[in-house]
Amino acid sequence: MSATTLSALAAQLKAKQVSSRELAQQYLDRIAALNPALNAFITVDASKTLAEAAAADALIAAGQAGPLTGVPIAHKDIFCTDGWLTTCGSKMLHNFIAPYDAHVIQQFKAAGMPSLGKTNMDEFAMGSSNETSYFGAVKNPWNPAYVPGGSSGGAAACVAARMAPAATGTDTGGSIRQPAALCGITGLKPTYGLVSRYGMIAFASSLDQAGPMAPSAEDCALLLNVMTGFDPNDSTCLEREKEDYTRDLNQPLTGLRVGLPKEFFAEGLNNEVAAAVEAAVTELKKLGATTVEISLANSKLAIPVYYVLAPAEASSNLSRFDGVRYGYRAPEYGNLDDMYCKTRAQGFGAEVKRRILIGAYVLSHGYYDAYYLQAQKIRRLIAEDFNAAFKTCDVILGPTAPGTAFKLGEKSDDPVEMYLNDLYTIPANLAGLPGMSLPCGFDGKGLPIGLQLVGDYFSEAKMLNVAHQYQRVTDWHSRQPEGLL
Amino acid sequence: MKWETVIGLEVHTQLATKSKIFSGSSTAFGAAPNTQASAVDIALPGVLPVLNKGAVECAIKFALAIGAQLNRINVFDRKNYFYPDLPKGYQISQLAKPIVEGGALKIVVEGEERTINLTRAHMEEDAGKSLHEDFHGMSGIDLNRAGTPLLEIVSEPEMRSSAEAVAYARALHTLVTWIGICDGNMQEGSFRVDANVSVRPVGQAEFGTRREIKNLNSFKFLQQAIDYEVRWQIETLEDGGRIEQATVLFDPDTGETRMMRSKEDAHDYRYFPDPDLLPVKLDEDWIEQVRATLPELPAAMQVRFQAEYGVSPYDAAVLTGSRALADYFEAAAKACGQGKLAANWVMGELSAALNKADLNIEQSPVSAAHLGALVARIHDGTLSGKLAKQVFEGLWEGAGEVDAIIEARGLKQMSDSGELEKIIDEVMAANQKSVEEFRAGKEKAFNALIGQVMKASKGKANPAQVNDLLKLKLQG
Numbered sequence: 001m002s003a004t005t006l007s008a009l010a011a012q013l014k015a016k017q018v019s020s021r022e023l024a025q026q027y028l029d030r031i032a033a034l035n036p037a038l039n040a041f042i043t044v045d046a047s048k049t050l051a052e053a054a055a056a057d058a059l060i061a062a063g064q065a066g067p068l069t070g071v072p073i074a075h076k077d078i079f080c081t082d083g084w085l086t087t088c089g090s091k092m093l094h095n096f097i098a099p100y101d102a103h104v105i106q107q108f109k110a111a112g113m114p115s116l117g118k119t120n121m122d123e124f125a126m127g128s129s130n131e132t133s134y135f136g137a138v139k140n141p142w143n144p145a146y147v148p149g150g151s152s153g154g155a156a157a158c159v160a161a162r163m164a165p166a167a168t169g170t171d172t173g174g175s176i177r178q179p180a181a182l183c184g185i186t187g188l189k190p191t192y193g194l195v196s197r198y199g200m201i202a203f204a205s206s207l208d209q210a211g212p213m214a215p216s217a218e219d220c221a222l223l224l225n226v227m228t229g230f231d232p233n234d235s236t237c238l239e240r241e242k243e244d245y246t247r248d249l250n251q252p253l254t255g256l257r258v259g260l261p262k263e264f265f266a267e268g269l270n271n272e273v274a275a276a277v278e279a280a281v282t283e284l285k286k287l288g289a290t291t292v293e294i295s296l297a298n299s300k301l302a303i304p305v306y307y308v309l310a311p312a313e314a315s316s317n318l319s320r321f322d323g324v325r326y327g328y329r330a331p332e333y334g335n336l337d338d339m340y341c342k343t344r345a346q347g348f349g350a351e352v353k354r355r356i357l358i359g360a361y362v363l364s365h366g367y368y369d370a371y372y373l374q375a376q377k378i379r380r381l382i383a384e385d386f387n388a389a390f391k392t393c394d395v396i397l398g399p400t401a402p403g404t405a406f407k408l409g410e411k412s413d414d415p416v417e418m419y420l421n422d423l424y425t426i427p428a429n430l431a432g433l434p435g436m437s438l439p440c441g442f443d444g445k446g447l448p449i450g451l452q453l454v455g456d457y458f459s460e461a462k463m464l465n466v467a468h469q470y471q472r473v474t475d476w477h478s479r480q481p482e483g484l485l
Numbered sequence: 486m487k488w489e490t491v492i493g494l495e496v497h498t499q500l501a502t503k504s505k506i507f508s509g510s511s512t513a514f515g516a517a518p519n520t521q522a523s524a525v526d527i528a529l530p531g532v533l534p535v536l537n538k539g540a541v542e543c544a545i546k547f548a549l550a551i552g553a554q555l556n557r558i559n560v561f562d563r564k565n566y567f568y569p570d571l572p573k574g575y576q577i578s579q580l581a582k583p584i585v586e587g588g589a590l591k592i593v594v595e596g597e598e599r600t601i602n603l604t605r606a607h608m609e610e611d612a613g614k615s616l617h618e619d620f621h622g623m624s625g626i627d628l629n630r631a632g633t634p635l636l637e638i639v640s641e642p643e644m645r646s647s648a649e650a651v652a653y654a655r656a657l658h659t660l661v662t663w664i665g666i667c668d669g670n671m672q673e674g675s676f677r678v679d680a681n682v683s684v685r686p687v688g689q690a691e692f693g694t695r696r697e698i699k700n701l702n703s704f705k706f707l708q709q710a711i712d713y714e715v716r717w718q719i720e721t722l723e724d725g726g727r728i729e730q731a732t733v734l735f736d737p738d739t740g741e742t743r744m745m746r747s748k749e750d751a752h753d754y755r756y757f758p759d760p761d762l763l764p765v766k767l768d769e770d771w772i773e774q775v776r777a778t779l780p781e782l783p784a785a786m787q788v789r790f791q792a793e794y795g796v797s798p799y800d801a802a803v804l805t806g807s808r809a810l811a812d813y814f815e816a817a818a819k820a821c822g823q824g825k826l827a828a829n830w831v832m833g834e835l836s837a838a839l840n841k842a843d844l845n846i847e848q849s850p851v852s853a854a855h856l857g858a859l860v861a862r863i864h865d866g867t868l869s870g871k872l873a874k875q876v877f878e879g880l881w882e883g884a885g886e887v888d889a890i891i892e893a894r895g896l897k898q899m900s901d902s903g904e905l906e907k908i909i910d911e912v913m914a915a916n917q918k919s920v921e922e923f924r925a926g927k928e929k930a931f932n933a934l935i936g937q938v939m940k941a942s943k944g945k946a947n948p949a950q951v952n953d954l955l956k957l958k959l960q961g
Contacts, residue, residue: 080531093530100524102531199531206760234533235762313760316563319574320528324626340567363565363755372757 004478006071006219009165013060013070020060020070024053024114027072031116031163034484038139040148040158042077043085044117052114059112068222069112074164076155077118078125079210080199081105088201089121089133089151092321092328092347102199103231104168104210111226116164120154123349124318125175125203127151128421131412132351139408140183141481142447146405149179149421155213156183160448161484166214166223170200172207173306174400174425177437180213181400181450184439186467186477187213188220191457192432193238196231202317204310205236207429216477217438217467221245224460240458248465254288256466259393261296264424270403276441276449277399280470284397287469294389294396298381302426303419305382308362308375309430314352315359321347354415383431390456395466398424400437400450428454438467439476448476486723487687490715491695492650493604493642495679496657497635498667499611500543506610506634507534507577514673518616522628528572533761536561540634541765543666544584544608545775547636550664550782551603553588555772559765561608565755569626570613578637580756583607584767585636590660591784592652593802601653606638630674636666642681642692647711651704654678663783663808671702678707683728684718693718694728698735698742710735714742786811794824803832809846813853820857827860834877851880858887871944872896899945902954905938908946909954912937923959931955 012018028046035041049072056070080086080098082105087093101109108115122132130138130153138153140146141161148157152169156179159167169176171189180187188211195210202208212223224245231237258281265274281291323329323343330342348356362371389396401421411418428435433454440451451470455463471477505512508525525532541559548555560582563575585606592599613631615624638657644650658676662669669676678701683693698714701707713735718728730748735741781789787801790811796804804814810831818827835856839849859876862868868876868891879890891897899905913920916937922930938951 080529086530088530096530098531099529197531198533201530202761204760233535235535236760312757316565316575316755316757319565319567320530320572322567322569322574324569325527325572326529336569360755363757365753365755368755368757 004162004165005216006068006165006214006222009071010068014065016060020053020056020072020114021050023070024049024072024116027116027164030161030485031158034141034161034163037144038141038157038161038163039136040120040138040154040161040163041074041117042087042089042120042133042135042154045084048084049114049116052109056112056114066111068226070114071165072114072116073108073223074116074119074155074158074167075105075108076121076152076168076170078121078170078201079105079168080201081115081118084115084118086118086201087135088125089123089135090348090352091134094134094328096327098199100199103196103233104200104227107226107229108168113226119152119158119167122151122153122175123352124201124314125151125170125172125208126314126351126355128174128178128418129406129408129411130154130179131408132349134349137408140405140447141484142184142405143445145407146447147182147408147410149182149401149405151175151179152187152213153179156180156185156187159183159185159213159215160481162480166212166219168210168227169213170203170208170210171425171429171435172203172209172310173429174422176211176213177425177435177450177452178401178422180437181439181452182405182448184442184448184450184476184479184481185213185215186217186220186436186438186471187211188224188436188460188463189428189434190224190228190460191434192429193236194240194434194458194460195227196229196234196237198231198233198237202313204313205317206313207306207310209429216471217436217464218246218249218471220436221249221461221464221468224464243461245461245464248461249468251465251469252288253284253466253469256284256289256395257393258284258289258291259294259389259396260291261294261299261389261396261398263296263299264398268402268420268423269399270443272443273399273401273403273449277397277451280440280451280474281397283470283473284466287473292393294393296382296385296389296427298378298385299427301378302382302430303423305375305378305430306422306426307358307419308371309379311355311359312363312372313359315356315363318348318352318356323347351415379430382427386427386431386433386454386456394456395459395463396454398452398454400424400452404443404445404447404449424452433457434460434463436463436467438471439479440474441476488684488719488722489687489689490645490647490711491642491683491685491692492644492647492711493681494640494644494650494654495681496638496654497611497677497679498638498661499675500540500634500636500666501668502537502539502543502634504537504539505632506537506540506608508632510632512633514670516629518625518627519629522613522631526572526628526632528574534577534759536762536765537634540608541584541767542775543634544606544636545767545772546664546666546779547606547638547661548585548588549772549776549779550660551585551588551590553603553606554586555767556582556584556586557767558582559584559608559767561759561762562756563759566752568612568615569624570615570628570631572613572628572631576610576612577759577762578609579607590653590656592649592656594646594648594652599649601643601649602641604639604641606636609635609637611635642683642695647708647715650680650711651708654704654707659783659805659807664779674702677702680707680711680714682711682714682718684715684722694730696728696730696742697732699732699745701735706735706737709737709740710742713740717742780808783811790814790824794818794828796825796828800828800832804828807846813846813849816853817857817860820854821861821864823860823864826864827857830856830860834874838877838881850883851877855880855887862887862891866900866947867891867898868896869898869944869948872898897945898947899942900947900950902950905942905946905950905954906958908941909938909951909958912941913958920959931959
């Protein structure tokens with residue numbers, strides 16, 4: 001494999017040291033070799049990929065290349081992609097060929113970045129281990145007996161295994177950051193509303209946000225430049241001037257105030273993770289940062305609040321999967337109600353059904369006030385905690401997940417234990433704040449540890465600056481799992 | 486026991502926007518199935534709604550027209566239920582905060598004016614259509630209508646008879662078409678009425694249990710359905726039965742209502758705010774901009790017609806039955822300067838002819854300008870009422886301008902007194918018996934003589950002039 005950072009790949013393409021077709025073929029070869037073991041991709045279509053790469057080569061030859069033209073990327077199978085199977089990890093959409101491109105896909109196409117395929121994910125993005133996918137679990141490239149995290153587990157695994165130089169992910173409660181942490185890569189969830197949700201199959205509309213996943217913060221900044229932009233098709237997408245997220249990467253960290261939430265370093269945090277995160281704080285201090293203890297008192301309620309609101313929205317968002325117009329329909333049924341029941345009973349997996357039931361329950365007559373409305377109130381309190389914290393600090397730092405990757409099957413019978421994995425990531429979603437995860441070490445088993453940064457609204461450039469400066473003095477992000485090939 | 490009927494109406498008006506409420510698809514009626522259904526309308530995975538501001542403006546117009554309150558912050562809610570013609574599995578509607586609250590409409594029943602208060606009106610999207618014919622054991626789904634903007638207008642339960650309910654529905658129909666927010670086409674489903682009907686013993690304060698009659702698409706069916714339902718409820722109660730809350734359908738073939746679903750089958754719609762749509766804020770500038778586009782409203786126009794044209798309150802109400810009719814009348818009245826006479830002709834000869842030909846005022850073969858010219862010729866004495874009817878027929882047939890028809894057909898009224906006197910003399914000579922009778926005090930004989938003069942003049946004699954001249958001659 002040639003260079004692996006996006007800027008290096010782009011430079012090679014511009015210098016005509018390699019063509020986009022050659023580059024795409026190298027990655028396709030690696031996918032062909034590794035995917036049977038890792039199961040990171042649901043769909044690979046070499047002819048489509050190479051056709052897109054040839055088009056990128058034509059742009060480069062014509063001198064019309066943008067910063068990343070010709071660099072291939074893998075897309076989470078939650079994004080509708082014109083002419084591609086788009087399953088969302090579910091039997092319900094096992095046969096759904098999308099007839100249009102999500103806004104995110106349009107942006108990458110417009111940037112001339114060929115798609116390497118559609119990555120595996122937890123069914124409808126519901127899961128923290130990638131074990132709920134109808135297409136089978138993804139394996140962690142650092143140790144295939146372990147999970148890659150979820151729901152963007154295929155994206156994280158394919159980047160970690162260098163089957164793709166970068167990937168798109170989505171994050172509703174940590175689905176970019178937690179798998180990035182468990183697979184030792186960098187991933188960023190932008191401020192809610194920064195990236196259009198149009199064409200991204202909805203899980204929980206008020207929380208879902210797409211973002212980049214790649215080895216480094218610099219890569220993520222380049223990808224974010226492509227992904228963002230106002231889209232009139234998404235009413236929750238914010239009308240803002242385009243930013244260059246690479247602009248502050250090389251700013252010094254002198255005077256940076258890093259907030260350490262005491263609640264994130266308390267009971268339940270694995271010792272090795274705590275030690276690695278504290279070591280990272282020490283590195284940042286060496287770079288000129290100071291630390292301040294902060295409190296996010298209501299964040300302890302984030303999981304119960306999330307598991308009211310996200311299923312409530314999901315129960316409604318997933319109603320369109322009814323067997324009437326597209327996707328799976330039960331082969332045999334009696335009347336209309338029977339068709340609905342059998343289609344949804346057979347087409348959805350256990351975790352999705354569990355959340356639809358929870359969601360329908362909390363919205364039902366007589367329970368709405370006690371659950372849904374109450375959860376909305378606490379959601380506001382959680383956001384207010386962050387607002388108060390950002391008066392005393394520039395960025396919040398803590399662990400991404402309470403531990404490192406766990407074994408396949410280890411938590412799949414205990415949903416609550418599984419949900420606790422998103423303890424530190426969910427608050428940013430509830431508040432709509434940007435967050436990112438970057439590698440900061442390994443545990444005794446050789447599994448990666450993730451460090452989380454949470455920034456104020458629209459402070460992506462600042463978070464990327466902190467992460468990039470950290471990555472200039474550490475090499476965790478450039479380490480790769482051994483023995484894959 | 487004496488019973489009192491209590492009726493409240495919920496009317497679904499399709500708003501006359503060109504595109505749908507949450508997508509850019511056309512709302513035109515009658516296209517081939519599913520040709521006006523975009524990715525958003527068929528609810529493909531990943532699509533999102535974007536609000537059509539035109540629908541909001543229709544609701545603002547309505548609120549201003551009925552003197553209602555406008556909620557300045559509007560939230561859309563999801564109403565969740567499964568049905569094949571509801572592609573998302575939920576309808577986007579407004580539950581807690583409807584855009585319009587309050588307001589009132591005036592109705593006139595048997596000469597008496599009443600005010601009916603409105604509860605609320607909210608924006609929502611229409612569903613598609615399920616087609617159960619032609620598919621041999623299967624159902625077809627047409628999503629062309631899915632996403633058409635609706636304003637659901639809910640009245641207070643203040644109507645006490647089917648006649649009042651029809652009068653309210655008609656007044657509402659007039660208003661929404663008048664202000665241009667709905668085309669009012671009931672056959673195409675643009676204006677659909679649900680009637681909540683209950684009965685209670687006269688004097689009882691609390692309401693009886695109501696049943697809701699769904700989807701009435703003509704005023705006639707509304708009347709028939711309520712009348713049947715009221716009879717049925719009274720008979721049931723008088724036979725010792727109970728009314729169960731239910732939704733019923735009206736069958737125009739049998740003239741009866743039948744149960745669709747009981748309260749037990751009612752859905753739990755699990756309403757919650759749609760997270761895909763931000764709250765819509767109405768600022769004062771926007772409201773004022775919309776207000777500036779409102780036409781003069783029927784109530785104001787009635788007052789003005791009475792003052793400017795001297796028509797009676799009843800005539801003013803009839804003439805403002807639709808904006809087209811009011812515009813027609815006003816153009817005709819202005820053309821001749823004779824409002825009252827123009828009103829008589831619009832409501833009399835013209836309306837009768839239009840009814841007979843099954844035409845509406847917009848399709849009238851006689852233009853307002855022509856009718857005005859005709860009235861002017863009556864006023865200046867050129868035409869008698871009888872001759873004017875003949876000219877009207879000419880206008881209806883498209884025979885040209887009023888004066889040209891008068892000329893061509895020789896319909897000018899005879900007002901030359903010399904010529905008239907000659908005819909009168911001849912008639913008196915030929916009818917000596919009647920002359921004698923009149924002079925002997927028999928008033929009736931006078932009318933007979935007038936009739937003979939009119940006949941002899943082939944209807945062209947000016948009746949008033951004949952009257953005067955004949956009197957003089959008989960006295961002389």
